[in-house]
Amino acid sequence: MKNRTLVKSLKILKYLCIYYLSAKMICFAIPKFLFMQFRILHWQSYAPLVEISKHQHMWSFFGRSYHYNLFIGLTEFLIGILIVFRRTRLIALLLSLGVCVNILVLNIEFDVDFAINHVLLDLTITTLLLFNYRKDLYKYFIQIGGKFDNSLASLESKFMTRLPYLFIVVLSVSYFIFAFGIKKKYSVNENIVGAYKIHNIKINDSIVGLGQGWQTKDPMLFVEYNNQFVLSITDTLFMGRYIQKNDSITIYMDYPNKFDIKSINGLMKNSNSIIGTTSENRTFQMIYKKVDGQNNYLNNLYK
Template sequence: MTNITLKKVITFAKYLAIILLSIDMIVLAIPKLLQMQFRMPHYRAFVPLAELPKPELMMSFFGRSYAYNIFIGLTELAIGILIIFKRTRLIGLLISLGVCLNIFIINIEFDLMFEVVRHITMTLSLTLLLLIEYRKDLYRFFIELGGKLNGEVIKAKSGVWQKLRIGYVILFPITYFIFSFVVISMFDYNLIGSYEIKSTEIKNETIAFKKGRLGSTPMLFFEKNDRVKLSVNDSLHHGSYKIDGEHLLMNFWSTTNHPFEYIDAQIEDYTFITGTLNDSIPLQMGIERLPVEKDYLNGMYID
């Protein structure tokens, strides 16, 4: 392989690494701006702190602050844009190094080894590989010159490649933002959430449920993955649900103190469920969505 060919291969690999790193950072940034990344099932928010697995403990901590998500999301978005242009690439890579090292340690310490192997190791490696080109300049600037400015100004070049880069940093983030927003719109977040069971009638007789395994009162949880959890009488019942307009169907497959198999009902204003239990038993249930003060997850995506 001639020196010219080798140089072309290295140049191609370099710009491929730049594009991959930029895409990765933008794809990480947009979900944070839309509160999509640090999410956990609603019912897990009521598990005692000592019983939470490390990954969910981390997600609940970071997901609780939207301002923090905005800050990290904008930082990653800035990295994805800055590294595309030669004049701002170094500052973007230095910021990326700090962000990636931080995420790398967090993922290891909170047992997110899948993320370490699948994602952040590659992102951190790309950042380090791209920084190798600047190793002499960094040493000279930070060590020999003590941080003093001394060098030629890099002038911006015009042309097709420059226009393509500008188009990319404008169109790709906007396109991915729209895609992420469409994903959010696919779910009924007026239903998804944590509810307190206020009243229950079975066979027209009032049933006084006691608190379940989760929460301080009888609870009902509708999750984004079509899972439903019923927490009553020191038990936690697992199931799935489907909703079509006001028609709500819940199927349970894990019950202990009560023979819940399925509930076929109408739900009105997300507060009153009326229908049948196990095909023939009349059921009425009043539920109340918890305020944000009691479950911060209920405040996400709701107008």
């Protein structure tokens, strides 16, 4: 009785691991389809190469190409699908082994410390599940090199036969809706996202001294996809956030800051100025010009 209970418990644990690995691969794949995972903020992209971390080096490399993200995402999505079917599980596990080892090496070598434990868990599960195939793998790759044993395992119940299809469809559709909802939550006019050179800032018609930007020779404005608003002036970054609708924009600056401004309500005129008033009832005007894609590829990348 104890042996039967142990066998049944191990079988349940095995399927929990299979579906956990499937869910994780699918949930990491879908954000790549929507180009949500490897994003470099515009203000970070202006840091000199020697100043950025190994982590940022790797992240910017993967974020350079949507099609490369699509390739990685399709591989992960394929693993997530194939692993839940008995006939294709071995293919998925072999793919997963290669993917997990590659990600582990990248995370270690590029100091992505927060992700090492996650991929170690995936690699451990993959290795343990592959252990059941050790004799078949040895026979196929070493002994007979190319011959397959066509004997079929005992037929599964109707529920277990249909469960993989149900799991893949429900998880993929629901997580896509969830990820798309997150993306829409931070939805902005894509045309305003980017890096800008600031020509001048006036508060109550007085010109503000801007100096150089943080890590840049010119004073800069960065409007990020995640509703982050960054001023790079006087060798300092001043952070904030924005809400934009049509031509209207509301900016909330982290306080205190150089201008002693808590918020700004204004209009964006012809994509080269913001004119409005501050929460302190002062007039505010900023004139700027967007950096084109030839000088900063990020301005064209996320459209």
